[in-house]
Amino acid sequence: MMDNSVLKRIGQRVRDLRKERNLSQEQLGELAGVHFSYIGGLERGQKNISLLNLDKIAQSLDVPLSELFLYGRHLKRTIKSGKEELINEIHESLMSLNESDLKKLQRLIEELFTK
Structure with missing residues (x-):
C-alpha cells in the first residue's frame, strides 16, 4: 500500500494557502484550469497530482512551486501552546x-x- 502522507501534507498546504487568499475551491480551480472537485481531492490527499498541475496551482496562488513543499514551516498559524x-x-x-x-x-x- 502506498504511503500518501506527502499527498496529505501538500494538500493541506494548498488548502492553507487558498484560505489565506480567501479563495474557494471553485475559484482556485478556475484560476488553475482544473475542476473544483480536483482541488477538493487534492486538499484531502486523495489525488496524486502531476507536477504540471501543481505548478498551475502554485501560479494561481501566486507562490513559487517550492512554497507548496514547505508544509513543515507553515503549519497553521493558530498555534495555541x-x-x-x-x-x-x-x-x-x-x-x-x-x-x-x-x-x-x-x-x-x-x-x-x-x-
Missing part, C-alpha cells in the same frame, strides 16, 4: 536531516528516554 510551537520547530529541523542522521538521532533519543 508553546509545546505545539516547539514541536513545529523540531519538525522543521528534522526535515532537513538525511536518513543517516535521523537514525543517529533516533538512537540518541532512545538512549536518553528509555532508561
Whole structure:
C-alpha cells in the first residue's frame, strides 16, 4: 500500500494557502484550469497530482512551486501552546536531516528516554 502522507501534507498546504487568499475551491480551480472537485481531492490527499498541475496551482496562488513543499514551516498559524510551537520547530529541523542522521538521532533519543 502506498504511503500518501506527502499527498496529505501538500494538500493541506494548498488548502492553507487558498484560505489565506480567501479563495474557494471553485475559484482556485478556475484560476488553475482544473475542476473544483480536483482541488477538493487534492486538499484531502486523495489525488496524486502531476507536477504540471501543481505548478498551475502554485501560479494561481501566486507562490513559487517550492512554497507548496514547505508544509513543515507553515503549519497553521493558530498555534495555541508553546509545546505545539516547539514541536513545529523540531519538525522543521528534522526535515532537513538525511536518513543517516535521523537514525543517529533516533538512537540518541532512545538512549536518553528509555532508561
